Amino acid sequence: MLANLKMWLHKEPPGRIIVVSFAIIILTGSLLLCLPACTRPGKSTSYLDALFTAGSATCVTGLTLFDTYRHWTTLGQVFILMLIQVGGLGLVTFTTGFTLLMHKKLGLRNMELAVENTNGDSGDIGSLVRMILKFTFSCEGIGALILMIRFLPQMGAHGIWVSVFLAVSAYCNAGFDILGSVMENGNLIPYAADPLVCLTIDMLIIVGGLGFVVIADICHSKLQPTLHGQHRHSLGFHSRIVLSMAILLIILGTIVFMVLEYKNTLASLPNFGAKLNAALLQSVSPRTAGFASVDLSKEYDFTKIFTVLLMFIGAAPGSTGGGIKTTTMLVLLCCVHSVLRGQPEAIFHHRRIDKFTVYRALAICGVGMLVVLIVTGIITSTTPNVNGVDALYEATSAFGTVGLTAGVTPRLSPISRIAIILTMYIGRVGPVSLGLAVSIKHGHIHTDSVLPEGKIIVG
Amino acid sequence: MLANLKMWLHKEPPGRIIVVSFAIIILTGSLLLCLPACTRPGKSTSYLDALFTAGSATCVTGLTLFDTYRHWTTLGQVFILMLIQVGGLGLVTFTTGFTLLMHKKLGLRNMELAVENTNGDSGDIGSLVRMILKFTFSCEGIGALILMIRFLPQMGAHGIWVSVFLAVSAYCNAGFDILGSVMENGNLIPYAADPLVCLTIDMLIIVGGLGFVVIADICHSKLQPTLHGQHRHSLGFHSRIVLSMAILLIILGTIVFMVLEYKNTLASLPNFGAKLNAALLQSVSPRTAGFASVDLSKEYDFTKIFTVLLMFIGAAPGSTGGGIKTTTMLVLLCCVHSVLRGQPEAIFHHRRIDKFTVYRALAICGVGMLVVLIVTGIITSTTPNVNGVDALYEATSAFGTVGLTAGVTPRLSPISRIAIILTMYIGRVGPVSLGLAVSIKHGHIHTDSVLPEGKIIVG
Ligand SMILES: [K+]
Ligand SMILES: [K+]
Numbered sequence: 001m002l003a004n005l006k007m008w009l010h011k012e013p014p015g016r017i018i019v020v021s022f023a024i025i026i027l028t029g030s031l032l033l034c035l036p037a038c039t040r041p042g043k044s045t046s047y048l049d050a051l052f053t054a055g056s057a058t059c060v061t062g063l064t065l066f067d068t069y070r071h072w073t074t075l076g077q078v079f080i081l082m083l084i085q086v087g088g089l090g091l092v093t094f095t096t097g098f099t100l101l102m103h104k105k106l107g108l109r110n111m112e113l114a115v116e117n118t119n120g121d122s123g124d125i126g127s128l129v130r131m132i133l134k135f136t137f138s139c140e141g142i143g144a145l146i147l148m149i150r151f152l153p154q155m156g157a158h159g160i161w162v163s164v165f166l167a168v169s170a171y172c173n174a175g176f177d178i179l180g181s182v183m184e185n186g187n188l189i190p191y192a193a194d195p196l197v198c199l200t201i202d203m204l205i206i207v208g209g210l211g212f213v214v215i216a217d218i219c220h221s222k223l224q225p226t227l228h229g230q231h232r233h234s235l236g237f238h239s240r241i242v243l244s245m246a247i248l249l250i251i252l253g254t255i256v257f258m259v260l261e262y263k264n265t266l267a268s269l270p271n272f273g274a275k276l277n278a279a280l281l282q283s284v285s286p287r288t289a290g291f292a293s294v295d296l297s298k299e300y301d302f303t304k305i306f307t308v309l310l311m312f313i314g315a316a317p318g319s320t321g322g323g324i325k326t327t328t329m330l331v332l333l334c335c336v337h338s339v340l341r342g343q344p345e346a347i348f349h350h351r352r353i354d355k356f357t358v359y360r361a362l363a364i365c366g367v368g369m370l371v372v373l374i375v376t377g378i379i380t381s382t383t384p385n386v387n388g389v390d391a392l393y394e395a396t397s398a399f400g401t402v403g404l405t406a407g408v409t410p411r412l413s414p415i416s417r418i419a420i421i422l423t424m425y426i427g428r429v430g431p432v433s434l435g436l437a438v439s440i441k442h443g444h445i446h447t448d449s450v451l452p453e454g455k456i457i458v459g
Numbered sequence: 460m461l462a463n464l465k466m467w468l469h470k471e472p473p474g475r476i477i478v479v480s481f482a483i484i485i486l487t488g489s490l491l492l493c494l495p496a497c498t499r500p501g502k503s504t505s506y507l508d509a510l511f512t513a514g515s516a517t518c519v520t521g522l523t524l525f526d527t528y529r530h531w532t533t534l535g536q537v538f539i540l541m542l543i544q545v546g547g548l549g550l551v552t553f554t555t556g557f558t559l560l561m562h563k564k565l566g567l568r569n570m571e572l573a574v575e576n577t578n579g580d581s582g583d584i585g586s587l588v589r590m591i592l593k594f595t596f597s598c599e600g601i602g603a604l605i606l607m608i609r610f611l612p613q614m615g616a617h618g619i620w621v622s623v624f625l626a627v628s629a630y631c632n633a634g635f636d637i638l639g640s641v642m643e644n645g646n647l648i649p650y651a652a653d654p655l656v657c658l659t660i661d662m663l664i665i666v667g668g669l670g671f672v673v674i675a676d677i678c679h680s681k682l683q684p685t686l687h688g689q690h691r692h693s694l695g696f697h698s699r700i701v702l703s704m705a706i707l708l709i710i711l712g713t714i715v716f717m718v719l720e721y722k723n724t725l726a727s728l729p730n731f732g733a734k735l736n737a738a739l740l741q742s743v744s745p746r747t748a749g750f751a752s753v754d755l756s757k758e759y760d761f762t763k764i765f766t767v768l769l770m771f772i773g774a775a776p777g778s779t780g781g782g783i784k785t786t787t788m789l790v791l792l793c794c795v796h797s798v799l800r801g802q803p804e805a806i807f808h809h810r811r812i813d814k815f816t817v818y819r820a821l822a823i824c825g826v827g828m829l830v831v832l833i834v835t836g837i838i839t840s841t842t843p844n845v846n847g848v849d850a851l852y853e854a855t856s857a858f859g860t861v862g863l864t865a866g867v868t869p870r871l872s873p874i875s876r877i878a879i880i881l882t883m884y885i886g887r888v889g890p891v892s893l894g895l896a897v898s899i900k901h902g903h904i905h906t907d908s909v910l911p912e913g914k915i916i917v918g
Contacts, residue, residue: 260840301847302839309832332825339822340894344815355814356803362821363798366791373768380761381719388760388848435799 016437019429022058022087026425029054029083038076045071048417055421057083059428060320062175062290062403063394063420065410069180074161077178081165087428088172088208088320089136131219132212136171143167143204150196155181170204173321175290175403188281192293193274198281205289209315210246214239237351238327242316245326253283253310260303265294286310288322290403297407301389304406308393311400312368322401322427324364331361360432367431372399375419382413398423475896478888481517481546485884488513488542497535504530507876514880516542518887519779521634521749521862522853522879524869528639533620536637540624546887547631547667547779548595590678591671595630602626602663609655614640629663632780634749634862647740651752652733657740664748668774669705673698696810697786701775704785712742712769719762724753745769747781749862756866760848763865767852770859771827781860781886783823790820819891826890831858834878841872857882 032038033050045053049065056063057080068077144160144167151159162178169176175187182190191197207215221233235243257279258266266275278293285291286307299307314323335346335358346353375395380386390406397404398420412420426434491497492509504512508524515522516539527536603619603626610618621637628635634646641649650656666674680692694702716738717725725734737752744750745766758766773782794805794817805812834854839845845853849865856863857879871879885893 300839301850302836305832305835305839305847305851332821335818336822336825339818339891340826341898342895346818358821359794359798359805359817362791362817363795366795367799373764376764377761380759380764387846388764389846391760392764432798436801439800 019434019437022425022429025083025086026051026055026058029058029079032079033072033076035075038073038079040071040073043071048414052417052421053080054083055424056403057081057174057176058087059401059424060084060088060172060174060322061398061401061424061427062169063398063405063409063424064176064403065412065417067180067185068176069178070184077161077165080176081168084172084174084176085168088168088174089132090318090320131216135212135215135219139204139207140164140167140171143171143200146200147197150191150194166201167204170201170289170291171208171320173205173208173289173315173319173401175285177291188291188293189295192278192281193269195273195277198277198293201289201291202281202284205284205291206246206250209287209289209319209321210242211316211319214242214316214319237349241327241330241348245330246316249287249310249313249326250280250283253286253306254279256306257282257303260300260306261294264300264303265296265298282307283310286400286402286404287326288314288400288402290397290401292404296404297390299406304389304393307404308396311393311396311402311404312372314400314402322399324361324368324400328361328364331357332365335361363435364430364432367435368399368427371423371426371431372396375399375416375423378419379408379412379416382415383408383411386411394420395423399427401427478893478896481884481888484542484545485510485514485517488517488538491538492531492535494534497532497538499530499532502530507873511876511880512539513542514883515862516540516633516635517546518860518883519543519547519631519633519781520857520860520883520887521628522857522864522868522883523635523862524871524876526639526644527635528637529643536620536624539635540627543631543633543635544627547627547633548591549777549779590675594671594674594678598663598666599623599626599630602630602659605659606656609650609653625660626663629660629748629750630667630779632664632667632748632774632778632860634744636750647750647752648754651737651740652728654732654736657736657752660748660750661740661743664743664750665705665709668746668748668778668780669701670775670778672777673701673775696808700786700789700807704789705775708746708769708772708785709739709742712745712765713738715765716741716762719759719765720753723759723762724755724757741766742769745859745861745863746785747773747859747861749856749860751863755863756849758865763848763852766863767855770852770855770861770863771831773859773861781858783820783827783859787820787823790816791824794820822894823889823891826894827858827886830882830885830890831855834858834875834882837878838867838871838875841874842867842870845870853879854882858886860886 030047030051030053033054034045034047039045043066052063052065055061066072068080072080144163147163147166148159151162153159155162158181165176165178168174177187179186179188179190188198188201217236217239221235221239224230225232254276258275261279261282262275266278269275269278281291281293287310296304296307312323313329314325315321317325317327330348331346331353334348334353338344338346346358372392372395375398376388376391379391379394380388383391386408390408393404393406394408394412396402401424409420429437489506489510489512492513493504493506498504502525511522511524514520525531527539531539603622606622606625607618610621612618614621617640624635624637627633636646638645638647638649647657647660676695676698680694680698683689684691713735717734720738720741721734725737728734728737740750740752746769755763755766771782772788773784774780776784776786789807790805790812793807793812797803797805805817831851831854834857835847835850838850838853839847842850845867849867852863852865853867853871855861860883868879888896
């Protein structure tokens, strides 16, 4: 059987291996969460509930049917956190790292997998994976230590677990919390005006959402030379794009939230600083962490629609975040801009963007929209008393593996729950990877490049 | 001054001439509608109201602030119908046709304009324009005669005017009606179960929405050979695509409307046939005629979202309809499908689609979405008690020059009204044509095709 598995691993395209392994992890997680020891006394968990929770954790989404703290025992919470860590680091990066630690050596196959998952170039994969693990655990550790400043005095020893859980959940852009002892389903609402908690979580989310390629580039080009007093290099093309998009979207989001919600959901906060703190979190979080420090169900419809946009765009590729990815959005915008200027190529900063990159970006965005639209339809037509915007919000939240909800999740019909589980899965493995995994026959790629051209008139 | 104008016409790119002429027609129309003789006694028309109506008529949108019959005198209605006919035929086709009839000869400049507007190939423009005019007036004439069967007995002599108005409005995909004597703001609701009226209007909308290139192809390849007993040719690539998309979308729309609204807005209709009649109209009309035979404000949210999709897609290029156009949508879908199959080209029916066509389609769709989103934001944030879905519906309706409304138009704030006027204009002249008209400096097109390639990792 092991021989069969080995043969399968060598024959299948890497994308399909990712798709299958993710499914296996989710199913294993759902069985673990079904154990009676995972559910608190007096509560009950159906298999669909467990599957939903395991899917939400593995896909680092954060949509929950119950308050995580009040429904699950510590064992259940530990399982959920493990699923988050495995799913967040990227199943494959994790297994590659594991293989590396065990064998101190990477086979060609594993290397391909690691490249596929981090979207990076295939330089020195071994050191990259070691760096990923070291960097991840360092960030989560530092984050947890800072959070303990708040939670240790407040909750005693339990505060350590809360801090660790929150730090991992934030770095992995998962959005799960176990703050139910403070306020049921309250997420970060009790800490909306607390800069220590919110800024730490903001930082963890942002760093986790940049992607390892960018972090490696920053370490290699800026941090290490600075530490060793050497000449610093300039960042790569990809890193500069990712950083610019992150900064741009964070600032834009904060301003829009401040303007739209100042007299609505932000009104109850004591002063401008607290409002800014909350607006910053509501700008960082939809891409694609899913923490909330205000009551999202009370947001204006247009704030929700704007959030849907941020959720759909998501974070950088090869990061712990989801969505169609900031670079995908940028490629599409560049293409639109070039056409409007009458240029024959998609151009960004005096560089031509390859046709296939544009096509791929278009496919990711197109399939994403289609999935979101179908799921919105399923939710509105099977769940009573849900308006269109809230259903759209929920569907996008699942596709972007965000986890924000306008309060719809616990009310979802069984069919909608299954649709949401599938959407989280599609969103996490990537619609195009999934499509390719399903359609390509054993790594064979069509290359009908000598077809005659067909003229189609558009718009 | 005439010399200056001639010089301008020769120097500017055709796109910019279209953009400017459309603006001039709208402004002229708004001044005409401001005449006191256009407004019925006891009613009043502000300049913004007149501008909105002129814009809506010229852009063949059909969004109205008032009931057309009850607010405007017959003179006002005549002006509106003239604006519809000019806008619907395409300003340029009309002026080209006019020039042709006057001079019996087309200069090179006019030829370019006609090609730009019909998106056709530049074969025999003269006969094309003559055919356009003949065909348009024949269709409208036949439509009006059929409609008289219903309206002459019902309204006497006034029924002739009602029939002509409706036929022109339907063929031009304008969506205006003067049925206010039967039911205020009722549009076709009183005739929802009447197949004579509805099917006639369906046919006019569909034929008008196919585009003249396709109609010419059908005449040339099928009708004329059949009439003369000759061998029939197969239709061109473009025609086959347009026809397939039209049939596909009409059938899909009818089924979806039947399923979603059977027990909601269709419930009051007496039998299955009447419901099917109404569902067919609600499938044909959002692309982009804008007639309604049910109360759209009572539709389920998901039906509205589905309608938004149909409105956004619209009709065929070079037709009287709006939207991003069915072919644009098809190109995008083909590109997505090819990427998912691992193909390196966008392929449709064994034909390769050119890169620039894909880019252009992407730009049209992208700008359209951006415009719709911004306008949705303006409507929700300046108009009280409008939910997000209705605002999205209204914004898309304006962009697609559809004219369907969930009852929001008359309540729009002044800022929203101006935004809607601009959106109708952008939707009618086409976002990319407008962008090119603004950005290209005197016909000079950038051709930086030797730029280095920049690698961007997407999704
Ligand atoms: K999340
Ligand atoms: K219309």
